[in-house]
Amino acid sequence: MEGERDISRRGCVYLVGAGPGDPELLTLKAARLIESAEAVVYDHLVGKSILKLIPAAARRVYAGKEAGNHALPQHEINQLLVALAREGLRVVRLKGGDPFIFGRGGEEMQALQAAGLRCEVVPGITAAAGAGAAVGIPLTHREHAQTLVFATGHLKDDTVDLDWEALARPNQTVVIYMGLGALDIICRELLAHGLPAGTPAAVIHGATTPGQRGVYSSIGTLPAAVSEAGLRPPALIVIGDVVAIGEAAAQAACTLAGQGMGPVQ
Ligand SMILES: C[S@@+](CC[C@H](N)C(=O)[O-])C[C@H]1O[C@@H](n2cnc3c(N)ncnc32)[C@H](O)[C@@H]1O
Structure with missing residues (x-):
């Protein structure tokens, strides 16, 4: 050409x-x-x-x-x-x-x-940036998250080999790619390494596409919430206090639309 x-x-x-x-x-x-x-x-x-x-x-x-x-x-x-x-x-x-x-x-x-x-x-817009923007989760925030970590939750030999101690630190946002199949392990390890069970966490499927869906929960209850919602890959797991900001944004959007609170849309 x-x-x-x-x-x-x-x-x-x-x-x-x-x-x-x-x-x-x-x-x-x-x-x-x-x-x-x-x-x-x-x-x-x-x-x-x-x-x-x-x-x-x-x-x-x-x-x-x-x-x-x-x-x-x-x-x-x-x-x-x-x-x-x-x-x-x-x-x-x-x-x-x-x-x-x-x-x-x-x-x-x-x-x-x-x-x-x-x-x-x-370069392209990575899924974490797209998902954060699409659902109103600011991945960093002066008051809540001074560190942002991207990790892969890809299962190898039926396990996930990550630095759990580093991922369980406070004041950070952790975004896990390819982690849906290992969600139980991820949540269990983070809890075992000291992350409070009430830490806000979300799973977002198909971010920025017409099929975008997700759930807000906490690290203690995320596997059950995701299984109930039937979320499939491609999906991201987002963990950290900033997730609560996205949840509040979703609630506000539902109120504006005259609907009750539902899953992330
Ligand atoms: C092989 S990785 C590729 C990541 C890609 N290079 C990027 O920068 O986003 C595939 C994983 O990215 C995540 N992913 C990609 N697109 C996504 C989307 N639209 N919504 C949610 N997660 C997505 C999922 O975790 C999926 O399993």
């Missing part, structure tokens, strides 16, 4: 963040790169309306990556990116959220660099 909208180079792989779901949260740079791509390799969390930006003539490869259902293993994705770039194509590797936050973008960049290929990273 020629012309002033052409910002991409042949033989280069662009690791592009697609944001948390709402297509309006895509960056201008991401949109322009997708529109000029000749090959796009995308993950399952990239929304349909974003995929519509891919030119009809471009090669599309679905790389999958739902929990336990990887259409392509990571080493094959790396090899594919290398092969597409070596063909001299304008390649976009499109990932949900931000490529460098629990997105394995680092491994893909290293594989491309090891192959002597060019790679450029385009």
Whole structure:
């Protein structure tokens, strides 16, 4: 593609963040790169309306990556990116959220660099930032949270290996990605390491998408509340006093709408 909208180079792989779901949260740079791509390799969390930006003539490869259902293993994705770039194509590797936050973008960049290929990273709005904004939870707050921690709750050998002592500290917000399957373990460990049972906690599913749902609870009762609500991945667990601000915002919104208190909408 020629012309002033052409910002991409042949033989280069662009690791592009697609944001948390709402297509309006895509960056201008991401949109322009997708529109000029000749090959796009995308993950399952990239929304349909974003995929519509891919030119009809471009090669599309679905790389999958739902929990336990990887259409392509990571080493094959790396090899594919290398092969597409070596063909001299304008390649976009499109990932949900931000490529460098629990997105394995680092491994893909290293594989491309090891192959002597060019790679450029385009940041996206990570799910935590999208979810916080969407439900009115300020992830940091001068009075409540001076530290913000992102962690992965991905189960490995049926357990989660995190620094529980650090995560149970006061005056911080903890956001756990991929943690729904380990919610019981996470809450149990945090309680065992001294986090008070009444600490506000929420699970938010599908943040910024039309299917956004969630529950507010506390760390002592979150697993039961989530199981009752039947929440599924993709979801984030948010823990800390700032969650109460989001809950108050949801209550105010319900009152304004003339409804009773319900789950996060
Ligand atoms: C493999 S990680 C990718 C994270 C992504 N790179 C980012 O920066 O948001 C996938 C996890 O991100 C979280 N996630 C992604 N999009 C989400 C959304 N719209 N709402 C809630 N959680 C989301 C979920 O925890 C999901 O299991």
